[in-house]
Amino acid sequence: MTDAPRTPVRLRPEIMALPAYKQGRPAAEGGYKLSSNENPFEPLPGVLEAVARAAAINRYPDAAAVDLRARLAERYGVTPDEVHVGAGSVALLSQFIDAAAGPGDEVLYAWRSFEAYPGLVTVAGATSRRVPLLPDGRHDLDAMTAAVTERTRAVLVCSPNNPTGCVVTADEFERFMAAVPETLLVLLDEAYVEFVRDAAAVDGATLLGRYPNLVILRTFSKAWGLAGLRLGYAIGPVPLLDAARAAAIPLSVTAAALAAGDAALDAEEELTARVDILVGRRERLSAGLAAAGLWIPVSSGNFVWLAAGAGTEAVADLLHESGISARAFPPEGIRISVGEEESVDKLLSVASEIVRILPEGAPARRIG
Numbered sequence: 001m002t003d004a005p006r007t008p009v010r011l012r013p014e015i016m017a018l019p020a021y022k023q024g025r026p027a028a029e030g031g032y033k034l035s036s037n038e039n040p041f042e043p044l045p046g047v048l049e050a051v052a053r054a055a056a057i058n059r060y061p062d063a064a065a066v067d068l069r070a071r072l073a074e075r076y077g078v079t080p081d082e083v084h085v086g087a088g089s090v091a092l093l094s095q096f097i098d099a100a101a102g103p104g105d106e107v108l109y110a111w112r113s114f115e116a117y118p119g120l121v122t123v124a125g126a127t128s129r130r131v132p133l134l135p136d137g138r139h140d141l142d143a144m145t146a147a148v149t150e151r152t153r154a155v156l157v158c159s160p161n162n163p164t165g166c167v168v169t170a171d172e173f174e175r176f177m178a179a180v181p182e183t184l185l186v187l188l189d190e191a192y193v194e195f196v197r198d199a200a201a202v203d204g205a206t207l208l209g210r211y212p213n214l215v216i217l218r219t220f221s222k223a224w225g226l227a228g229l230r231l232g233y234a235i236g237p238v239p240l241l242d243a244a245r246a247a248a249i250p251l252s253v254t255a256a257a258l259a260a261g262d263a264a265l266d267a268e269e270e271l272t273a274r275v276d277i278l279v280g281r282r283e284r285l286s287a288g289l290a291a292a293g294l295w296i297p298v299s300s301g302n303f304v305w306l307a308a309g310a311g312t313e314a315v316a317d318l319l320h321e322s323g324i325s326a327r328a329f330p331p332e333g334i335r336i337s338v339g340e341e342e343s344v345d346k347l348l349s350v351a352s353e354i355v356r357i358l359p360e361g362a363p364a365r366r367i368g
């Protein structure tokens with residue numbers, strides 16, 4: 001970062017070289033923010049009331065999150081000690097990476113995947129080892145297996161993958177788990193699992209208790225609509241969760257977040273109905289883009305991936321002019337969240353214009 005202000009203070013060079021986390025573009029006036037995979041629905045009244053009741057902000061929260069952990073444990077058929085709650089699943093990722101990997105160690109993950117992964121690994125002092133996605137946007141688990149070395153301390157598997165939306169299948173994942181040593185921590189990041197409708201997809205909840213080295217990570221940020229309150233959870237073997245607890249900043253999960261998580265679970269039926277609506281929008285958006293002549297990977301998340309290649313910035317600008325902010329990752333592609341119903345109409349109304357401006361060779365031009 002050449003334009004960063006200089007300082008005489010000695011800081012870690014790899015941290016100084018790290019770009020700060022880039023948030024999705026805000027929506028244009030009257031437009032749609034489809035850049036952060038947020039849930040577009042307003043919070044439910046019951047959730048807002050629970051947050052208002054958690055009003056003793058002069059007191060520290062329950063550091064052990066006893067009630068929520070007990071509730072999640074019952075839901076997943078595990079003991080409360082096998083559940084760990086964090087301030088979003090990004091905080092949990094950070095704890096597990098810190099617990100497993102330091103200088104000289106490697107953390108392995110597919111790329112492109114969640115944009116937070118590289119920074120978390122660097123902050124831990126460890127080295128990222130990235131394995132390219134297959135051309136269709138899926139994890140290449142055979143190549144990931146082959147990339148495991150003596151130095152590998154953690155593997156991040158993201159299903160559905162942010163930003164391509166592709167799932168890892170249960171068969172692929174079980175083969176992967178059988179092939180890697182049980183000394184290697186595997187983190188299955190299932191931030192979008194509630195949006196999956198593919199019966200072949202891996203479901204970490206069905207694998208609990210089977211592997212001493214597997215932790216699944218889930219979040220209230222996406223399907224449950226609590227991104228602003230920061231709440232996620234990990235489920236896995238107690239010694240691994242204890243290591244994450246030891247690496248955690250204490251008291252990061254607020255009482256408001258815990259109360260909201262509890263209220264959201266109370267409102268599961270209503271929230272699940274909203275997820276179904278979003279899945280319906282995703283299917284309508286995907287079908288409409290395909291009908292316009294665009295290739296997009298089958299998405300199991302609340303977003304779609306347009307592999308616009310060298311045309312990524314041009315497509316992002318076109319969307320921006322249409323009042324849509326999406327997340328551009330030039331020169332690979334652009335991730336567009338499934339948001340308001342009208343935002344789907346808006347996107348479909350510019351689909352043929354997107355096709356027109358895509359450069360020759362952009363994967364999204366492939367018609368298939």
Ligand SMILES: *Cc1c(COP(=O)(O)O)cnc(C)c1O
Binds near residue numbers: 087158191
């Ligand atoms: C959004 C997201 C998360 C979770 O974020 P939190 O808000 O920190 O829970 C985790 N992993 C992936 C892949 C995501 O896209």
